Amino acid sequence: MASLDTHFSDVEPRRAGLMSLSLAAIGVVYGDIGTSPLYAFREAMLAAGASHGGVNRADVLGVLSLIVWALILIVTLKYVIILLHADNEGEGGTLSLLALAQRAMGRSNRVVLTLGLIGAALFFGDAAITPAISVLSAIEGLKLVTDGVDPFIEPIAIVIIIGLFLVQNRGTEAVARFFGPITLVWFLVMAAGGVHWMLKDPEVLAAVNPIHAIRFVATNGQLGLIVLGAVFLAVTGAEALYADMGHFGRKPIQVAWLFVAFPALLLTYFGQGALVLSNPEAMANPFYHLFPSWALLPVVVLATMATIIASQAVITGAFSLTQQAVQLRMMPRMKIRHTSDEHQGQIYLPAVNRWLMFGVLALVVIFGSSSSLASAYGISVTGTMVVTATLAMIVAHKHWKMPLWLAVGMMLPLLLLDLTFLGANLMKIGDGGYVPLGIAAVMFVIMASWMRGNTIVLSKDREAELPLDVLLGQIDKSESIATVSGTAVFLTSTPDLAPAALLHSLKHFKALHEQNVILTIVTEDIPRIPTSERVQIEEINDRFRRIKLRYGYAEEPDVPRALLQCRRQGWKFDIMATSFILSRRRIRLSTRSRVPSWQGKLFIALARNAAGASDYFRIPAGRVVEIGTQMNI
Template sequence: MSDAHLPSAGGRALSPATGAPGAGRPLTAGLLLGVLGVVYGDIGTSPLYAARASLLLFGPEIGRADILGVLSMIVWALILTVTVKYIVFILRADNRGEGGILALMALAMRAARDERGRWLVALVGIAGASLFFGDGTITPAISVLSAIEGLKVVDPAFEEFVVPLSVAVILALFLVQYRGTGTMGAVFGPVTAVWFAVLALLGLVGIAQRPEVLEALSPHHAVAFAAAHPLATFVALGSVVLVVTGAEALYADMGHFGRRPIRVAWLCFVLPALTLNYFGQGALLLGDPAAIANPFYLLAPEWGRLPLVFLATAATIIASQAMISGAYSIARQCIQMGFLPRLIVRHTSETEEGQIYMPQVNWGLLAGVVILVLSFGSSEALAGAYGLAVTGTFLCTSTLAFLVFRRRFGWPLPFVVLVFGPLFLLDAGYFLSNVLKIPQGGYVPLIIGGALFAMMTTWHRGRELLFARFRQDSLPLRSFLARLPHSRTIRVPGIAVFMTSQADYVPNALLHNLKHNKVLHERVLFVTVLNEDIPAVPPERRREVTELAPDIHRVIIRYGFQESPNVPRELEQLRAEGVAWDAMQASYFLGRETVVAAVVPKMSRWRQWLFGLMSRNAVPATEFFRIPSDRVVELGVRVAI
């Protein structure tokens, strides 16, 4: 049974020039609002905690040179990591309009020169995807906590309510996921636009009080700070990187909006607003170092702090929603590319196939987020856990991008090294600095990412061994068809659809059916679902139909990693290709494999146990491929690996 899998770029039109969905759409205010709400929600909430976390290292006696040095590091992190790396270069690496770590991995795998190279590239992509889920667990926790902590600034008496209110907001957010993001999405853009406008306004007010803070725009302050305090600079990098969390979303969401709206929104709106706010917080600290307690909320006038808490909470909910939706999308891509077993995928929109809800992913994230909030209790404590997942994903992206731009796009090696070498070193500096925070919470994304990495590699390896065993034990289809006219097999009315992952071999379900029932249907279809390393397969390449013998056809159905399989819908189209099809006469035959240990196992015992556990808990093929359950015959097969 093919583990072909999932989601969907739906029927979005592709621009002939770039292949990006919606690339030809005019740049409208509505489109830019959508970009603000979906793409920049996460990075837009970083001012709540990033500047404070970066400057806390120096305590309440922080000096002017320290403030200007760290501010300079912050603004140049935004310029180098987000503007140069992602906006200028990484957005060029689209996989037929789609972005994200797995889309980049698919491009890099095509550029690999041999099977070993492809597997190494896959490992980098799996590592990046695993760390993404670690990031996805921490983002809602730290974002919501940092927003509601503003209540302590309004009145210290509210401190005991911060954690319970944070848990309540998080529970409400995850419990409404099944309804889809369509209704909520209508207000995401305007709310986020107001949020960025308030960030810019608060920053301008602070800068007006201390305009000398603008000196930090010069990188020489960062260089001087690093020269004077090399160890402190290295440690501070682990917190400075918090200002660019969410940068990966620029690339991951490229398929929804196209690269131009993302670039325009960043350069004209988001980057100026973030820079102004960070400088405003720095200006406040220049005048009152004690404001390090919470420079974001103390930047606002006293009468505006409570409304700001509500606006910040709304902004963090939007940021969390974007991360949750991204987790669904990445999980679906992992399934479709064969790195995770089948999971439940529910479509929450009748028109947008990309809007999905995955209950197992949702409840897993909810459990992780609530545990983090209760365990750490504050955004300051949780900041130690945050950076490792983000910087690990940055490193994976830079590694894959180097390979794609060199081999896929044919850039000269010196130019690729000149561009991505310094960016890789910067990412490595971020990552190594965050390694120091492992005892303070950095172990959290490592545990989450490590567990998911083990699951993905185990599933991928287990399926490879399973398919190899099928090929070894099965009868070649050509031989079976050659013998069929000379056999005494009874043909009965109806259509038999045999789902098989190996298009050139006889499905075990057919052999077992012949062995036990001694009959074969008048019309037979061997259906194989294949996954391709592109977002969406064009309609003209969706189905490949081959007549193998009279009334016996092989049907190969192809899906991209952004698409959800629907086998009955595709089989309905066979009439147009001259194949007699009647859904009411069709019976689907599926093999249900029970994995057992071989005499000489090819996987370690713990991997065999994990693979068996994942296999038993995978969503049934009937549900995943949308096959009517009342027309299915399942035949059990024991497979030794």
């Protein structure tokens, strides 16, 4: 949604639409950052050396100032003001920014592509940690409600997480309508708890002065960097602002942040600061101590719902990112299920859901508490932010046509800030930071190996296959090829070459259909292609035609539906009289392979477990004929 003005024609409907979208954005976009107050201030103060026995006012003001200015500079300035304008046809996120940068440069650039892969890989590390730390931090509030609950914290969290992942295949449409109102109530409750304590010690508002943040970092040396790593927990989830732009549009996300999320977060953190100054014993869990004892259980329940919503947003983001990576041929095809007939974007990927659930449960069991997980949290997010800032610099110069000095001058200070936070978080590698880095490394190797293997396969195809015009010339001269009634569609990624399935069909059956289609499916570097521009038909001769189907990287191919559009262009298509002839390639590792043995074996394993072309392109199974071929790489 580049602009809400295109959807609403008069002032009142436009305002109503903006408000409803802003409410929805509060639930989905800000669920993650909205649960950060459960643990961010506590972990930052503990890193600064605070204890249950006493806290230092200068440290409290320093930590609060760091949190306030992190929210101002990283979330408000970088994302809400600058990056929300770096949209790719209304879409945001790392891969959208990568596609936009590649298109702006006019060519594929290996460095830019690598940056995009790193950003996407780091997101999966974040996606595994967010549900674990969010749910654990919410359930830990039960310790303040009743004694003896400590042994049950981890089992309760495990049950909630398993339930969350098991309902993914049912879709989130029915639940999502409650996300916004519940999260809005959550923000209002947090703000109310913060205001109560802030009014008892208004001097905490002095933390708005950045001098306190600068002084704290300057006077504490290495400890200041360690605290910076913990402070960053307050802005985790900021990347969702950008990634979810395609769902809600720029204005609703900005309104939701500036008028709800941002003020509520500031009040909550100020309240926690005032609380620990008056009652150092509250350092054990300053968030829940904001509230009177009678309100603890309702707040724990509300916090649990808020963390489930935050986890749902990350899981949905993992589905969307994986779909985009598949479309951009960065990952193998996967089985995708639609959970809504009305909303195309609501999808479910069983493989991603399964592995993500195992990863989240493993983190809960291994770390056991939100404090332990806090050490693992932050590295993947800061890494993604560094990638985003770098790509944004390229987009500002190449796409927005800014002078190089202006593009660098605008983004470099923010990039340096991201690098500072990344450096601070890298100090936590030994305490658990290796977990998201390990997940990201595995995902990067998978994507890089898949792309390299695909490049070699495509090169081999070009070496082995005949040019299509040469084959058609041989067919015209041959008298031994029989004619079969009906239409045959041959899928290929190289429309100028004869598809392997066509060559093998002629070799084994000595027959050719009355009508033959060479079908190529192309994924463009924009999110969506207008339906009117989906199909391109080229008549080759009276028996052959070449058809190209164009899709955006945020769309899912539906071959039968797209081919029905050919009727408007003069080609009468009857799917019940059509055979889709596909090539099922068996890949083997050559002794003279161009890739290391381990990478070749990984690519082969990925290829064998990839979803079949017929499932992925929604071709009716009863109309598919697969012909096996073998290739050595």
